Amino acid sequence: MDIKITENLKKIRRDNGNTQEDLATHLNISIQAVSKWERGEGFPDITLLPSIASYYGKTVDELLGCDQIECNKKIDEYMNQYSKNGNVGKIEDNIFLMREALKEFPQNLNLMSNLCHALLFIDKDEYLDECIEIGEKILENSVDDQQRYSTIQTLVYAYDRKKNEIKAQEYAKKLPNLFCTQNTVLEGILKGDELLKLVQGNIGQHIGLIDSSVDCMLRSKKYTPEERIFAYETVDKLYRLFLYDENYGCEHYALHMLWMNIAREYGKLCNQEKTISALKKAYYHSYKMDNFHSGEYTSIFADTGKYSKESFSRNFESSYIDWLKKVMQEKVFDFIRNTDEWKNIIPQ
Secondary structure (H helix, E strand, O other): OHHHHHHHHHHHHHHOOOOHHHHHHHHOOOHHHHHHHHHOOOOOOHHHHHHHHHHHOOOHHHHHOHHHHHHHHHHHHHHHHHHHHHHOOOHHHHHHHHHHHHHHOOOOHHHHHHHHHHHHHOOOHHHHHHHHHHHHHHHHHOOOHHHHHHHHHHHHHHHHHOOOHHHHHHHHOOOOOOOOOHHHHHOOOOOHHHHHHHHHHHHHHHHHHHHHHHHHHHHHOOOOHHHHHHHHHHHHHHHHHHOOOOOOOOHHHHHHHHHHHHHHHHHHOOOHHHHHHHHHHHHHHHHHHHOOOOEEOOOOOOOOOEEOHHHOOOOOOOOHHHHHHHHOOOHHHHHHOOOHHHHOOOOO
16 A cells, blocks of 8 residues: 555646645645655655645545555456456356446456457457457557557457458558567576576477467468378477477367367378377377366476466367367268277267
């Protein structure tokens, strides 16, 4: 609360166009005393608070920042519930939650950002329109670079889903390139533990980026099943190379996706042994995601990092194993559906 007193005294005085001398004269104290209050080196005597509040037409609670403290507490409650809902895929609940929060705090950009992001997850045209409207409002008002970049990313995907390639590319080009990012630049100036933590985080993100880029490459033109398998299995080798101890943490998610894709390609080739093996690996990573626990990475390339279930946000409420079961209903697996090996992929 003391910090709020310091911040509020300075802000309220400036908002009213007063000098430190004006307030000091009104209170019959030295200007040095007011200066110390605003620097946080001392605080007004409690007996002076009513006079200061009255001078500025505020309540003592407003002067102390009590109202703002309560507002921040309520906003934090909304944000925490948003994270909990996102962790279990309750996207519609989050949309309702953020809309209600914005009725109470209509100018809060963090709440707007959450709503903007949640709307992108639902495949409804009117939601995309609302997402775009909110996103552009955030860009008009936000001065926080991280918030702006995140919003631009959301707008790129929203316009892409609206089939507006011109706007999607226009916003995408507002983002910095790969070599002009905070993470890349800081590698050249940090040292010691700070540098180690940063570069290990970068290694993990680069592996994820390669995974994503390979997937996009395979969608850019027609590749044979053999070529697609080679590409996907090369990405798997990359994960196993850097996380050689098989403590995959958050990467279980990427690997469950990867092995479902590999299984599809082997299915196209009607290779029963390889298809079953790939589906079993997909099941292993799906099981790990459904039974995810907090932990720490142990690979030399990642051992400053931690992971937790709360860090995940998803757009579905079912389990990861249910997701795999849905994939296994695809026609590409019909050729082995009635085999004993098929029945043993997912333990009963």
